[in-house]
Structure formats: C-alpha cells, structure tokens
Amino acid sequence: MGEGPGLSGRPGSADRRRRLAELLLRRELAAERAAGAPVRRPRPAEPAPLSPAQERLWLVERIYPESAAYNELSAFTLRGPLDTAVLRAALAELVHRHEALRTAIVERDDVPMQVVVPDAALTLTVDSVDGLPVRRREAAAAERAAALGAAPFDLGAPPLLRVALIRLAERHHLLVLAVHHIVSDGWSIRVLAGELIALYAAACEGRPAALPPPGVQYADYAVWQRERLESPEVAARLAHWRNSLAGAPEQLELPTDRPRPARESHAGAEYLFTLPEELVERLERRGREEGATLFMVLLAGYFVLLSRYCGREDLLVGTPYANRAGSGLEGAVGCFATTLLVRGRLSEDPTVRELLRTVRGTVLAALDNGDVPFEWLVRELRPQRALDRNPLFQTVFALHNQPVPLPPPPTGLTVEPVPRPVVAAKVDLELSFLRTPAGLDGHLEYSTDLFDPSTVQRMAAHLGVLLAAMAEDPDRAVHDLPLLTPAEAAGLAAEWRGAARHGGQDGRLRAVAGILGCTTDDVWLLAHDRGWEQAAARHCAREAMRQDASAGGLARALAAGADVLCLPASALPALTAAYRGPRSGNGPRLVLLRGDGPVPPDTGAWFARHGDRGPQLVSVWGPERTGGWGTLLVHRSDGGVHGPLGGAAPGTALAVVDARGRPVPPGVPGELLIWGPSLDGAGEGSAVTAPAGVDLPEGAGPCLATGLRVRRHPAGHLLPAEPPSAAQAAALMIEEALRRHPGVRDARVQRRGSGLVAYVVPALAAPPPVPALRRFLSETLPGRPAPGAYVYAESLDAG
Known part of the structure; x- marks a missing residue:
C-alpha cells in the first residue's frame, strides 16, 4: 500500500517491468543522494529539533488544541482465543x-523540541459491548x-499512542489504535501492526520474535x-520548485x-x-500508450x-509521498x-494523450525533487x-496498491483490518483509490463544513463519466469530454423538449394561468409593469393589486x-x-414576488412566522x-421550492453553461441560458446556440444568453453563483431570526468596523427593548455571533 505515486499494471507484464526498472533507478539515485544517510546517535541522546513536518503539526496543535484532525485511527477485528496479558506485553515491547x-x-x-523518555507506560483499555443485543454490538464498538x-493528545505526555480492546463476544474482539501524526504516518501504522502481531504470536508460541533490532x-x-536541508543539493531542488x-x-x-x-x-x-475492472484495464492501456502509470x-x-468544476485551467493538487527511499x-x-x-x-486545450504526457513529466519531476519537505x-x-484553508493546495489525490499482508497470527486467531470511518478532513477534498481484484475502490473524503453528501456523490459520478470518455477517445480534447451523467443529460434534454410542447405564447400563458389560478389576460398583464394597474382596475382591487413595499402600502393592500x-x-x-393572517377569508390567496434576477428570495422567515396559514408565495x-x-417557482412550507419543469416557467427551458457552452452539473457556476419556442426577437441578452448535447426542435430559434x-x-431552481461569505451568511441568519421576533417588522444587519450592527424597524409603536432582542437571539442562535x-x-428604504 503505497503513499503516493505508485506502479500500475499486471504482475509480470513488460510494461510493469519497464516501470519497475524506472522506479528502481530513481530509488538508486535517491540512495546516492542520501550518502551520509541518518545514523543512530549515542544514547542517551540530547533533545532533538523537530522535523519540518513535526513543526507544522505542532503549530496546528497550538492553534487547534481541541482538534483530533491529525489523530491516525486504525482498527483490527480479532477472532479466536486471545490472551490479554500477552497482548499487553507485546504492546509494551512495541513502545520500547x-x-x-x-x-x-x-x-x-x-x-519546540522532541525528547525521548526512557519509559512511557502504555495502558491497554479493555472495554466490552457483549452485554448488548447482538445486532447493536458492531455499531457500539465502532462508536467507542x-x-x-x-480525543486530543497532550503532545508533552507520551506515549502518543492509545490502544483499546473492545470485546464483542468471547472469541470476537476489536483492537483499536490511535496515534498522533506527529510521531507516525500511514507507513508507520503498518509497521506497528505487523510488529505487534509478530511479537504477540512469538510470545504465544514460546519463541523470540523474528524482528530486526x-x-x-x-x-x-x-x-x-x-543538517541536509542546508546543503547545496537541496537548494537546487528548491530552485526547481520555485x-x-x-x-x-x-x-x-x-x-x-x-x-x-x-x-x-x-x-x-x-x-x-467503485470503478469496475473493465474500465480500469482500459485506462491502464491508455496509460501504457503514453508511458504513464495508472496513477x-x-x-x-x-x-x-x-477544472470543469471550478472553471480554472491551472491547478495544484497534493499527493502523499512516503519519503523513505534510499x-x-x-x-x-x-x-x-x-x-x-x-x-x-x-489552458492549451490538450487532447487526452497530450494531457497524459504532460502529467507524466510533471509527476516524474516531482519525484526527482520529492525529498524537499513540503513545509x-x-x-x-x-x-x-x-486559518480557513491549507496553504498552496486544498485537495489531495492518492493511489494505493493492495497492502502488504500482515504476519501470520498464532494458530486459531485471525486478524482483519477494519476500514476506518472518516471523521476528520485535513483538506477540502481528498480523492484516493485502492487497487483490488474487482477494480478500484474510490474514497472521496470531504470537509462537511463545505460540502453536502449529495454534492460529493455527484462529483464521483462525473469523474466516472470523464474517465470512461478518456479511455474511449484519447484523441479528444479534454475540454470536450462529457461530464454530465446519462440521467442528467437526459433530464436536460427532456426539459428543453418539454418547453416546445406548450404551443407558443398562448400555450405558455394558459399553463401559467393554471398554476396561478388566474386568467390568461391576467397572466400577461401581471408580467409587465404597464399592466399592474390595469389588472388592479379591471378587478376592482379584489383580484390583483400592485403595491410598493412601504408599511402604509402593504397595510392598504392587505x-x-x-x-x-x-x-x-x-x-x-x-x-x-x-401580514397578520387571513381575515374572514378576505386575505390574498396568492402573493406574486417578481425578482430583479433569477434567484428566488429566501422565504425561511415567512414560513417560520406564518407556516401554511398564509397565501401561496410564487x-x-x-x-x-x-x-x-422565464422562471416560476412555487414555494413550500418546508423551506424548499417547487417549480414546474425544474424552475423554468412553462414553455421555457433553462441551462447553466460554462465559458465553452457546455452544460455544467448542479451546484457549479455558469451563465444562464433561456430558450422557449416563443422568445421575442428584441430585448436584453444575446442570441447563442443551444448548449452542447441538446437538440432543439426543427426550426427553433436561438437561445437567450442572459449574461447572468x-x-x-x-431540484431545478437557481442559486447565486457563489454562496455568501461567512460574514454575509452570519448577517443573513441574524436578520432572519430578528424578523421572527413579534416586535420586529424588518431588520438588516451590517458589519461596521470589527462588529455587527442591527438596524431594526419595530412592528409596534413601542420598540422591543435591546436586552430583550439580545436574549431572543441568544436563545434562537446559541453560540452564534450577535450584533x-x-x-x-x-424603514430600511434608505439602506
């Protein structure tokens, strides 16, 4: 199981032998560079400096003392007879x-310095869940x-290792090891696990363990x-990286x-x-054609x-490197x-082949200079x-081969590694693959501060689409590779075909009228500023009314x-x-909210105060x-929105496309395109062709590029191109909470200097006391910033 750029290919294949020879040559060169390699200092040794990697982890621990992000957790299922006393002795020898x-x-x-203490007693914590019903034991053991x-470590109190033995049944245990990354890494975990099994097996069988001193x-x-980092050789490697x-x-x-x-x-x-074996083999063949490994x-x-997700053509990705060669x-x-x-x-629109050659050269150059610490x-x-992100890179990629088998345990005992659940994210996004006989097992680790599970699931699906297209057509430009899944592409095509079924402007008006419960004449009038007053006059202020947002205007309308x-x-x-609720059935049945842009307003405060008792919001x-x-969305009381045809008004189709006119996945920013069979020929926007992969009906006119x-x-509705900043999100959250207070009609929160100021429009003649507002916010938003x-x-009209 390698920590970084690994070999690929079938054992014994000519391609694998060639790449193996190349890697061995590079390791020999690394060994030559490592002349004067580290030597064991006399014991007892003086305190030693931290390595650059340790220094960074020490600093992280100072900034986040309660964080467990760099605790490395591993677990093993033990089935068979187990001698706890022998296990304790083996652990003690491991620490020694x-x-x-x-x-x-x-x-x-x-x-900061590192000091090796002569003795550090390790406590084996023994726990049991075998008193629980059998169906709950696995989950309970995983929780423990x-x-x-x-739990965070105290870096000054060794050992920086914890071990627990959890009993699920008489002959069924879970052995759990937690070690801080400042004294360990993934390779080290495998060394520790292998030596622990070897020590335990030797003690059980009454023989010395066959371990090197x-x-x-x-x-x-x-x-x-x-010492080496001050050498001219490392200075040259730093120049390469610069x-x-x-x-x-x-x-x-x-x-x-x-x-x-x-x-x-x-x-x-x-x-x-999972990537299936058939796809993996095709990817390996494409790699062999260009001298590239599967990695x-x-x-x-x-x-x-x-690149397709963030709209950038220059990217940095980190990849772990074991750094032990030679x-x-x-x-x-x-x-x-x-x-x-x-x-x-x-940026130069490479084909798949060209990109593979470029990546190959970049990876080999990185390996040649890989002994310079990232720090x-x-x-x-x-x-x-x-403090909100990792420096230089925020995403990681790794390919792991099958791990080296563990040493054989004593007769009657079986030891199986347990996949660890990810509970900490060191970067925004980390993609790793493990080679298995069935193909590649993919793992997408992600920060839950930033991403929803559904978003990461879509990313994995889109990666599969891209890789399949790369394997299919290596001479295709990478920017032309498909990204949407077949289901997404079919849904987009269906939306655009459906827009043509409404039969022009009259059909669209009838469809909208059916949704709103109005006549088609009203729909046309309500769509144009010049028609609001006509609609109100026609219906004697009973059917439709246009009002400004002033308190007096709203009161008169209601x-x-x-x-x-x-x-x-x-x-x-x-x-x-x-709004004070319906009065004898005379309240508005429908509130039509016309926006300045395609993103619908936030209706959370409305539904929090009025629930389903008020009029329908559209x-x-x-x-x-x-x-x-162009868009029409019917808001629901659960905080979501519902719009016919995924947010497009009847007879209209929407697409969000990138700079090259390709549809982007949900959640990815792009330009909004609108098409309908009866688009007017004049007005704002420019005419463009349909997005890639969408066939318009014969004789259909061009799409409208909105520039938005x-x-x-x-679900289909539109969102701002970027989520609000953390400060903006906090202000919006406080505004929404304040509007729920019965004494507040409206509120706006703005940053002034280093703090927040709340501008409050009282709902009553006597404004609510400030202490009452502070108390309300502390109960509504506990632990959140407050004005x-x-x-x-x-009023807030003046801003």
Whole structure:
C-alpha cells in the first residue's frame, strides 16, 4: 500500500517491468543522494529539533488544541482465543522498540523540541459491548473506537499512542489504535501492526520474535534532515520548485454548498464508490500508450474534473509521498511522509494523450525533487496564510496498491483490518483509490463544513463519466469530454423538449394561468409593469393589486382584500412583518414576488412566522424577451421550492453553461441560458446556440444568453453563483431570526468596523427593548455571533 505515486499494471507484464526498472533507478539515485544517510546517535541522546513536518503539526496543535484532525485511527477485528496479558506485553515491547512512541514534544527557550523518555507506560483499555443485543454490538464498538480517536493528545505526555480492546463476544474482539501524526504516518501504522502481531504470536508460541533490532530512530532522522536541508543539493531542488510553481494559483475555488468558515473545523466524512475492472484495464492501456502509470492517468482525470468544476485551467493538487527511499528507514516509525505538489495545466486545450504526457513529466519531476519537505516549500514560496484553508493546495489525490499482508497470527486467531470511518478532513477534498481484484475502490473524503453528501456523490459520478470518455477517445480534447451523467443529460434534454410542447405564447400563458389560478389576460398583464394597474382596475382591487413595499402600502393592500398581491421580491421581509393572517377569508390567496434576477428570495422567515396559514408565495422572473415568465417557482412550507419543469416557467427551458457552452452539473457556476419556442426577437441578452448535447426542435430559434452567472440546485431552481461569505451568511441568519421576533417588522444587519450592527424597524409603536432582542437571539442562535449595537429606524428604504 503505497503513499503516493505508485506502479500500475499486471504482475509480470513488460510494461510493469519497464516501470519497475524506472522506479528502481530513481530509488538508486535517491540512495546516492542520501550518502551520509541518518545514523543512530549515542544514547542517551540530547533533545532533538523537530522535523519540518513535526513543526507544522505542532503549530496546528497550538492553534487547534481541541482538534483530533491529525489523530491516525486504525482498527483490527480479532477472532479466536486471545490472551490479554500477552497482548499487553507485546504492546509494551512495541513502545520500547520505537522511540517515536516515547517522544514528548516540549518547548525549550520557546523552541519546540522532541525528547525521548526512557519509559512511557502504555495502558491497554479493555472495554466490552457483549452485554448488548447482538445486532447493536458492531455499531457500539465502532462508536467507542471513534471516541478513542476523537480525543486530543497532550503532545508533552507520551506515549502518543492509545490502544483499546473492545470485546464483542468471547472469541470476537476489536483492537483499536490511535496515534498522533506527529510521531507516525500511514507507513508507520503498518509497521506497528505487523510488529505487534509478530511479537504477540512469538510470545504465544514460546519463541523470540523474528524482528530486526531497532535501527535509526525518528529523532536521528530529524537531526540529519535539518543538517541536509542546508546543503547545496537541496537548494537546487528548491530552485526547481520555485520555477515549476511560479504563478501557480494558491487557492482552489471549488463551488461549495456553504460559505467557508473563518476557521477550519476539520469535520469530515467520505463517500465510497467503485470503478469496475473493465474500465480500469482500459485506462491502464491508455496509460501504457503514453508511458504513464495508472496513477498518472487517474490524476489527469482528476485535473479535468477539478477544472470543469471550478472553471480554472491551472491547478495544484497534493499527493502523499512516503519519503523513505534510499535511507534504510523502511522499518522505522515516525512522521516521514510528505506531500508532493503536482501542477495541472489545461489552458492549451490538450487532447487526452497530450494531457497524459504532460502529467507524466510533471509527476516524474516531482519525484526527482520529492525529498524537499513540503513545509520548506511553504517557507520558500511564502503563500498567503489563513486559518480557513491549507496553504498552496486544498485537495489531495492518492493511489494505493493492495497492502502488504500482515504476519501470520498464532494458530486459531485471525486478524482483519477494519476500514476506518472518516471523521476528520485535513483538506477540502481528498480523492484516493485502492487497487483490488474487482477494480478500484474510490474514497472521496470531504470537509462537511463545505460540502453536502449529495454534492460529493455527484462529483464521483462525473469523474466516472470523464474517465470512461478518456479511455474511449484519447484523441479528444479534454475540454470536450462529457461530464454530465446519462440521467442528467437526459433530464436536460427532456426539459428543453418539454418547453416546445406548450404551443407558443398562448400555450405558455394558459399553463401559467393554471398554476396561478388566474386568467390568461391576467397572466400577461401581471408580467409587465404597464399592466399592474390595469389588472388592479379591471378587478376592482379584489383580484390583483400592485403595491410598493412601504408599511402604509402593504397595510392598504392587505386591508383591501386583494385576491392576488403583486410585489417586488425585496418586499417579502416587510410583508412577513405586516401580514397578520387571513381575515374572514378576505386575505390574498396568492402573493406574486417578481425578482430583479433569477434567484428566488429566501422565504425561511415567512414560513417560520406564518407556516401554511398564509397565501401561496410564487416567485417569477424573466427578461423581456421571455414575456416576463422565464422562471416560476412555487414555494413550500418546508423551506424548499417547487417549480414546474425544474424552475423554468412553462414553455421555457433553462441551462447553466460554462465559458465553452457546455452544460455544467448542479451546484457549479455558469451563465444562464433561456430558450422557449416563443422568445421575442428584441430585448436584453444575446442570441447563442443551444448548449452542447441538446437538440432543439426543427426550426427553433436561438437561445437567450442572459449574461447572468448562477448555479442550479439539483431540484431545478437557481442559486447565486457563489454562496455568501461567512460574514454575509452570519448577517443573513441574524436578520432572519430578528424578523421572527413579534416586535420586529424588518431588520438588516451590517458589519461596521470589527462588529455587527442591527438596524431594526419595530412592528409596534413601542420598540422591543435591546436586552430583550439580545436574549431572543441568544436563545434562537446559541453560540452564534450577535450584533454589538442596535439602531431603530422607521424603514430600511434608505439602506
């Protein structure tokens, strides 16, 4: 199981032998560079400096002392007879063999150092869930394992390892190990697991364990690495990285479901999927044609996916690198792994073949210079640092081969690794694959601060579409590769075909009238500013009324008992405060909210206050060339929205496309296109062809490019192109909460200096006291930021 760019291909194949020879040659060169490799220092040794990787982890721990993001958790199912006393002795010997497990991170003269203590007692925590019903034991054991990994470590109190044994039945146990990354890495976990089994088996069988004596320890390596980093050779490698990363973007602006928090919480989850063996074999064949490994082919596909999602053609991806070649460290435990940066450039519209060749060269160059710690690259490049994201890269890619089998346990006992649940995300998004006989097991780990599970699931599906297209046609330009799944493409095509079935303008008006419960004449009048007054006059203020958003205007409209109330969408907060419920059946049946743009207003405060008791809310918007009816959405009380044809008004079709006119997936920003069989020939917007993959009916006119950037929700309605910033989201949340207070008609929250100010329009003559508002917000939004000052106003019209 490799930590980074690995080999691919079938054992014994000529291609694999060639790549193996290439890798061995590179390792020999690495060994030559490692002349004067780390040596074991005399014991007892003086305190050693931290390695650059340890220094970064120590700093992270200082910033996030309660975080468990860098706790490495692993678990093993044990079935058969188990001697707990022998297991304790084996664990003690494991701690004795590896100084990293007995290392304390301390400060000497304000400088962090690592000190190896002669003894660090490890406690084996024994727990049991066998008293629970059988069907609940697995889940209960998993919860206790997760709790072990979620507790932060005190870096100054070794051992930085916890072990728990959870009994599920007499001959069924779960062994859980949690170790901090500052003294370990993925390779180290496998070393520890293998040695623990070997020590336990030897003790049970009354023989010495066939393990080599401890060699170079991690503190020895840290001293050697610090000395080597001052060498001319490393200076030359730093020059390579400066040149190869010059002008590279420091941030990957993936479209997210929520604004990025001011500080990372590292909360994470994962989505699992599979690439079938047939596809993997075709990808390997494409790679062989260009001298590329499976790792390089998959990374190329990931570059294309990221480019299509974020609209960038210059990308940086991190990939883990074991960093142990040529230095005799294969059996050592410590934080050796580093991150290689791989740059993907798609700006010259390469074909799949061309991209594979480029990625191959970039990966090999990164390997040639991979012994420069990532932390030194950060120091050298000096990227902008922030607490809300990782520097230089925010996404990781890795390909792992099948792990090396564990040593045989004693007779009668079986040991099986347990896939660990992801509960911490070190970066925004991490894609990894594990090679199996059935193909590739994919893992997409993601920050739950930023992404919903459904979004990550769609990403995995789109990656599968891209990879299949790369395998099918390597001479195709990567920007022309399909991205949408067959179901998404079929749904878009069906929407556009459906728009043609309404038979022109008359058919559209009848369909809209059926939804709104109006006549077709009313629908036409309500769609145009010049028609609001005519509609109101025709129906004697009983059927339709256009009003401004002032308190007096809303009060008069509600008192008049109009059946249909027509308002700008910006007036919804004021209507929310002014509406007092139906009065003897004379309240409006329908409120038509006409927006200045295609994104519907937030109706959360309305439904929180009025529920289903009020009139039906309908949002409409449309450029003049659509006759005023481009989008039409009927709001529901559950906070969602519902619109015929996925948010498009009847007789209208919508698509969100990228700069090349290709439809983008839900949640990805792009330009809004509108088409309908009866689009007017004049007005704002420009005529363009239909989006790629959509066939318009014969004789259909062009589409309307609105010039508006939006995203589309999976349900069909439109969203702002970017989620609000964390500060904007906090202000909007407070505004919505304040509007729910019975003494508040409207509210606006703005940042002034370093704090928030709430502007409040009282609903009654006597404004609610400020302490009451503070108390209301603390109960409604516990733990959230709150305004530092409150200002009462008669209206918010002046901003």
